[in-house]
Amino acid sequence: MDFSQTAERISLKFSQKGQSVDTKKIEAKLRRLIEEFGVQPAEAERSVTNELAKEFNLPGIGTGGGGAGKPGERENRSIADVTPGEWVTIEGKVVAILSPVSPSIAQSGIIADTTGAIRFVVWAKANAPEMRQDAWYRIESAVIDEFKGVANLKIHSGTSVKPIVEDRALIPSILKVGELKPGIGSVRVKVVQEWETTHERMLQSGIVGDESGTVKFVIWKEPGKERLKVGAVYTIFYALVDEFNARLSLNLSTATYMQDEGDITVSGGDSNVRGAVVHIAPGSGLIKRCPVEGCNRALSRQNYCPVHEIQPGFVYDLRIKGWLDDGEKTYNILLQREVVESLTGINLNAAKELAENNPLGMDEVFLRMRDTILGRYIICRGREIDNRLLVRTCERVKMDTGEHTALLNRAGGAP
Amino acid sequence: MSNGGTPAQGRKEGGFEREPARRVFAGELRECRHQFREGDDEKSPTFVLLPTGERSNRVFLVGTLTEKQRKGEQNIFYRGRVVDPTGTFFVMAGSYQPEAMQQLAKIETPAFVGVVGKPNLYQTPDGAYLVSVRVESVTIVDRETRDLWMLDTARATLDRIDAMAQGLTPDAARVKEHYPALDPAMFRKMVYEALAQIKI
Known part of the structure; x- marks a missing residue:
């Protein structure tokens, strides 16, 4: 042992x-x-x-x-104050239950009090009573542990778990996105963008943000979980805040979220990048989208939607995915239809016609667009998230004689 | 974009970041004498060390494709020469870059082309050095794009020279070791002469 x-x-x-x-x-x-x-x-x-x-x-x-217990140990502690390594007694409400990831874990979830919330894990060996969502419990002699940099309440065989009758209103404190730390967080945010799901168990992923910053979110498929609407504002209670590669993300599996009134001006919405288009990714040009209400995913060549399967009644769209490079940094760019039309001079109808009347079909649109913008200098304005740039407007760079003169002076002037 | 910047520091442990395409004139790229690998992994990126003090895993260049040649019997590949006002870039695309190879095969010389690719340093049996760019993509571009590239590359080159003069480049020690006799003034002169050739 x-x-x-x-x-x-x-x-x-x-x-x-x-x-x-x-x-x-x-x-x-x-x-x-x-x-x-x-x-x-x-x-x-x-x-x-x-x-x-x-x-x-x-x-x-x-x-x-x-x-028997000494007063110091048995005293209730605020969840916000506990630190790894401590033995604690807390009283709180179970605000979320997660499906256990391993047979050695009986239950896991989130417990909250008025000061904060913490993840908990009940070991199967603990023989603890099963806790129910939304019920209050007094948990004595649990251990605060640290797992992947996040504090965790471990309920082991020496811990006592007793249901208590409580009816305190529990209003989690809402954090700014910029203040989030690994653990649990509640935020009020706007949905900036959704991404195509990369995994069949994933319901939705994308970006949410507020005035202080933006963060990636993910919702896994579970009964009762709903998708977020892009552009809408939500209050999200008790999301798991995970850290990977020094970047945070919100996992809404444990969270309660509801749509809210009002609007939020999300930060980082006005980046300006001038550079050369160094790559146009497959999946650019004329694409087909899933017609199912609220889905809008790009379909494969066989009209297959990862969620709604074969969809012969697809909708055409234009987009360009690629890399914009300023010589110091490379940005993953995503251009929506209007931007693609203005930059390439090919609108949706023209693209459809090209595809229908050409032996290469949709590939012809891709090739024409590639030949029009690959290797060209453009300026993109839009929202920057990590190294992604969601482009709102875009134009070709024009030759500036003033710049030419300034550079000549710089090259010839200095020692 | 103000100075030579921080290429290496930007890389996050375990994270993926696409290597930026450096802007470099042919006259500078042909002076490269040192290539190195960052990290021990098989997939770690390799860099050529530009004489103005910056590492480069990828380049973006615009010039005139003056000549191309189909080579090889079993493994067909294309070689080409892309000329800018300071010299010649040697580019190649093989069966591992099928799209780039088809593009190169299609383009009729002479034409202004924009090329994105990876520079590699070779040494011939008689000891001479050769830098060749393995093409990732090549497209026909217009004269304005060529002129814009000249300005962009002039600025980037001057930025690198200034950063090195101020000791701001992270590869300063490497430059001292591998280019001990190099005078950055020659690249400043090269930039000036290149700019002077743009007709506005």
């Missing part, structure tokens, strides 16, 4: 109080209690912690042998 994790946890508690304890020593104590004396692991942990607390004269740390 491995005691290093438990020892680490105990050691951390004391190091937070300024006492360093050799984890090897703690491990030895634990091993002796558990292996020689058959003490339950949770009880052994408690006992070793208490022994050390007595030794260092730190009464706040001990956990009061098996139930």
Whole structure:
């Protein structure tokens, strides 16, 4: 049996109080209690912690042998204040239940109080009563752990979970997108854009934002989950905030969201990039879209929609996906129909005609558009998200004689 | 876009960022003598070190395609020469770049072309160096695009020279090691002469 994790946890508690304890020593104590004396692991942990607390004269740390409890430990804590490594008692409302990802986990979800919310995990071995969504519980002696940089409340065999009667109104504090941290977050945002789903279990993904910034979101297919409408404002309670490659994303699987009145001016809406078009991606040009209300996904050549299957009644559209490069940075650009029409001079009707009267069909439109804009200098204005640029307007760069003169002076002038 | 910038620092651990296409005149690209790989992975990008102090994994160039040749028996590939006012770019497209190869096959010389591609440094048996650009895409462009590219490339080259003079380039040590005798003034002169050829 491995005691290093438990020892680490105990050691951390004391190091937070300024006492360093050799984890090897703690491990030895634990091993002796558990292996020689058959003490339950949770009880052994408690006992070793208490022994050390007595030794260092730190009464706040001990956990009061098996139930009686010292006031400090049994006192309710605010969810907002807990830190990894602590043993805590909290009272809160289960605001979300997730489907468990592993057989060793009985339940997981989010529990919230008036100060904040935290993810919880109930180990299958904990034998804890099953918790219900929207019910209040008092959870005693749970451990705050850290998993992938996010604080987590672990309910183990030494934790007691009791339903309590509570009817406090729980209004989560709404954060700005720019203030989000990995964990749980509630935001009021506008849906900026939706992306084509890349996975069959995915219901929707895209970008939401407010005045302070933008963030990617994802909704997985689960009963009762609805898609967000692009351009609408939503209040989202208790979304999971995940971090990947130093970028945050919102997972709405746990969240409650409702459409809201009003509008939000989303930040980053006015970027201006001048560069050369260095690549036009497949899927540009004339495309077919799924006609099902609210879907609008691009169909494959066989008119296949990833969600609604074969759709012979498709709708034609124009778009260009590609890369715009200013020599320092490369932007993934997405041009919608109006922008494509004004930049290439080919409108939707002309494109349809080209496709119908040409042996190459829709490819002909792609090739013509490619030959018109690939390798050309353009200026794109629009919203920048990471290195994506959602282009609102776009024009060709014109030769500027003033720039020519300035550069001649610069090349010839300086030493 | 103000100075030589931070190509390497922008790369996030584990994340993918497309390498930007550097603007470089033929007269500078042919002076490259050092190529290196960033990281140990097989898929890690390789860079040629431009003598003005910046690494380049990809280039965007515009010039006149003056000559093209079909080569190879089994594995057909195309070679071409693209000329700018400072010199000649050697470009090639093989069966691994089928679209670029078909494009190159189709274009009739002479024509202004815009080329996006990856530079590679080779050494011939007699010790001479050759930089060849493996084409990712090539299209026919107009004279205005060529002129815009000249301005863009002039500015980028001057930016790199200035950044190196101020010690702002992240590859300063590499430049010292591999181009010890190089005088940036010659590239400034090259830029001036190139600009002087644009007729407005």
